Amino acid sequence: MATRKTAxxxxxxxxxFTTVDVLIFTVIDDALKVLLVQxxxxxxxxxxxxxxxxxxxxxxxxxxxxxxxxxxxxxxKTGVASPYLEQLGSWGSAARDPRGWSATHAYFxxxxxxxxxxxxxxxxxxxxxxxxxxxxxxxKKLAFDHAAILRAGVERLRSKVEYTSLPAYxxxxxxxxxxxxxxxxxxxGRPVDKSGFRTRMMAADxxxxxxxxxxxxxxxxxxxxxxxxxxxxxxxxxxSPRG
Amino acid sequence: MATRKTAxxxxxxxxxFTTVDVLIFTVIDDALKVLLVQxxxxxxxxxxxxxxxxxxxxxxxxxxxxxxxxxxxxxxKTGVASPYLEQLGSWGSAARDPRGWSATHAYFxxxxxxxxxxxxxxxxxxxxxxxxxxxxxxxKKLAFDHAAILRAGVERLRSKVEYTSLPAYxxxxxxxxxxxxxxxxxxxGRPVDKSGFRTRMMAADxxxxxxxxxxxxxxxxxxxxxxxxxxxxxxxxxxSPRG
DNA sequence: CCAATAGTGTCTGTTAGACAATATACA
DNA sequence: TGTATATTGTCTAACAGACACTATTGG
Numbered sequence: 060m061a062t063r064k065t066a067x068x069x070x071x072x073x074x075x076f077t078t079v080d081v082l083i084f085t086v087i088d089d090a091l092k093v094l095l096v097q098x099x100x101x102x103x104x105x106x107x108x109x110x111x112x113x114x115x116x117x118x119x120x121x122x123x124x125x126x127x128x129x130x131x132x133x134x135x136k137t138g139v140a141s142p143y144l145e146q147l148g149s150w151g152s153a154a155r156d157p158r159g160w161s162a163t164h165a166y167f168x169x170x171x172x173x174x175x176x177x178x179x180x181x182x183x184x185x186x187x188x189x190x191x192x193x194x195x196x197x198x199k200k201l202a203f204d205h206a207a208i209l210r211a212g213v214e215r216l217r218s219k220v221e222y223t224s225l226p227a228y229x230x231x232x233x234x235x236x237x238x239x240x241x242x243x244x245x246x247x248g249r250p251v252d253k254s255g256f257r258t259r260m261m262a263a264d265x266x267x268x269x270x271x272x273x274x275x276x277x278x279x280x281x282x283x284x285x286x287x288x289x290x291x292x293x294x295x296x297x298x299s300p301r302g
Numbered sequence: 303m304a305t306r307k308t309a310x311x312x313x314x315x316x317x318x319f320t321t322v323d324v325l326i327f328t329v330i331d332d333a334l335k336v337l338l339v340q341x342x343x344x345x346x347x348x349x350x351x352x353x354x355x356x357x358x359x360x361x362x363x364x365x366x367x368x369x370x371x372x373x374x375x376x377x378x379k380t381g382v383a384s385p386y387l388e389q390l391g392s393w394g395s396a397a398r399d400p401r402g403w404s405a406t407h408a409y410f411x412x413x414x415x416x417x418x419x420x421x422x423x424x425x426x427x428x429x430x431x432x433x434x435x436x437x438x439x440x441x442k443k444l445a446f447d448h449a450a451i452l453r454a455g456v457e458r459l460r461s462k463v464e465y466t467s468l469p470a471y472x473x474x475x476x477x478x479x480x481x482x483x484x485x486x487x488x489x490x491g492r493p494v495d496k497s498g499f500r501t502r503m504m505a506a507d508x509x510x511x512x513x514x515x516x517x518x519x520x521x522x523x524x525x526x527x528x529x530x531x532x533x534x535x536x537x538x539x540x541x542s543p544r545g
Numbered sequence: 546c547c548a549a550t551a552g553t554g555t556c557t558g559t560t561a562g563a564c565a566a567t568a569t570a571c572a
Numbered sequence: 573t574g575t576a577t578a579t580t581g582t583c584t585a586a587c588a589g590a591c592a593c594t595a596t597t598g599g
Contacts, residue, residue, distance in 0.1 A: 074319060074320060074362075075317070075362060077317060117405070118315075119315075119316045123395060123396055124394060124396070125392060125393070125405060146391050148391070149407050151320070151360070151367060151368040151407065153365075159362075160360070162320055162405070162407065164394065235578085237577080237578070254581080255560095258560095258561085276575095276576075276577080277570055277571065277576045277577040278568070278577050278578045280579090479551085480551070480552095495588090495589060495590070495591090497589085497590085498588065498590090500552075500553085501588090517551095519550085519598055519599085520548080520550040521550055521551045521595070521596040521597045522550095522596080522597070523550080523551055
């Protein structure tokens with residue numbers, strides 16, 4: 060980087076805006092949800108009143124790095140401090156923001172819906188969960204290029220759920236295997252075989268028993284916690300290892 | 303994004319630098335190579351004389367978007383216009399560049415080594431291919447955080463090679479199946495079974511016959527081209543489709 | 546006919562998906 | 573004992589890895 064043609068060290072050329080946006084996913088009522096915020100209508104900023112991903116400019120004084128910035132946004136909106144957080148990608152162009160050349164760094168977070176208190180502003184309706192479904196994804200109503208970013212995030216999530224333990228981050232601990240299976244099914248949008256699912260989960264060896272959990276009725280299920288919340292598990296893949 | 307606290311529309315706060323860096327990979331002499339450029343020693347810029355990834359500041363006037371910027375860097379260094387290009391991720395922090403808060407958008411490109419003419423500057427040795435091996439990856443000699451970016455890129459490449467047709471972009475067309483297999487083996491760093499490899503490639507149905515190719519001796523192999531250079535093929539994965 | 550590489554066939558252990566059976570609670 | 577959910581077991585078709593074999597060229 061930084062092979063500048065001029066011998067000057069001033070670096071006084073136009074700089075794009077740098078922002079961070081966060082896709083915050085959870086599961087509520089057997090549906091995948093994403094957090095959106097409504098943009099202000101009275102400040103002269105772009106896309107007044109439109110729904111957008113939570114995010115904003117990198118604060119050079121507050122944010123040590125991009126991920127810290129993403130965590131700050133998440134904390135400000137949900138109060139959640141320790142989510143699963145992954146970088147999704149970046150989107151930058153001259154056209155995406157009417158104020159000028161801008162580049163956003165998108166992250167996506169997976170959190171459990173319990174214990175989340177949405178941070179409302181003056182307007183009580185300016186932060187809300189939206190169900191991730193065709194209407195939301197097809198609708199072009201989101202601010203900026205946030206619809207495209209959301210589509211990319213959902214695609215990435217669905218893709219990774221096929222071979223990782225990511226859905227476990229969408230549930231409060233302890234959770235049961237039937238709950239986890241339902242979460243997989245919700246994200247994937249298709250049923251999963253019970254027996255194979257259990258075999259797979261146990262073979263991955265990432266769950267620790269946490270005692271039987273009480274349920275509404277019938278046989279009480281075993282509760283589980285993640286052995287290591289820090290890193291998700293990857294299930295075996297194609298081109299399997301050989302000598 | 304852009305939920306600024308002040309009602310001002312001036313956006314006149316400090317902006318980080320925005321750069322793009324490109325990991326340019328190819329295969330030469332049965333070894334994976336990456337292109338590095340040597341930083342100038344006489345302009346007062348950071349890391350003088352150190353090797354670095356090709357890249358630099360986004361030019362708000364020249365670059366319509368981030369990918370266009372990456373393509374420009376690639377073209378300037380190699381003359382290659384149509385590589386496989388994929389976004390790798392972004393790295394941004396207050397500390398990574400001594401000149402101030404900066405964020406770089408990293409891309410990685412796969413190109414065939416034939417027909418590449420390295421763009422040399424005044425110093426003929428300032429652009430060169432480096433073999434991607436333990437010495438290079440372990441050495442902390444690269445400028446900025448480029449060693450970390452390189453490690454991430456190699457990891458991503460190795461990972462995706464397990465289940466995609468990416469290595470095909472490292473070869474000039476037409477290529478033969480033995481050549482392609484050798485390329486897989488070079489990137490993966492382990493042997494691959496011939497029969498299974500062929501079955502897999504043919505089943506993926508992404509190669510078009512391009513006539514028998516002459517070789518040094520022995521039985522001449524069939525040459526192939528990609529049916530669609532635009533999109534790589536993904537081989538089947540875990541959690542295979544069910545009704 | 547031999548050597549060298551290209552390409553195909555076969556065998557077998559493993560596994561994922563489908564589905565059946567059992568276990569454990571409450572009413 | 574009945575019912576609903578949790579959990580485990582079984583059966584089988586498909587497939588991947590290992591390895592052997594055939595094909596085609598040049599010498």
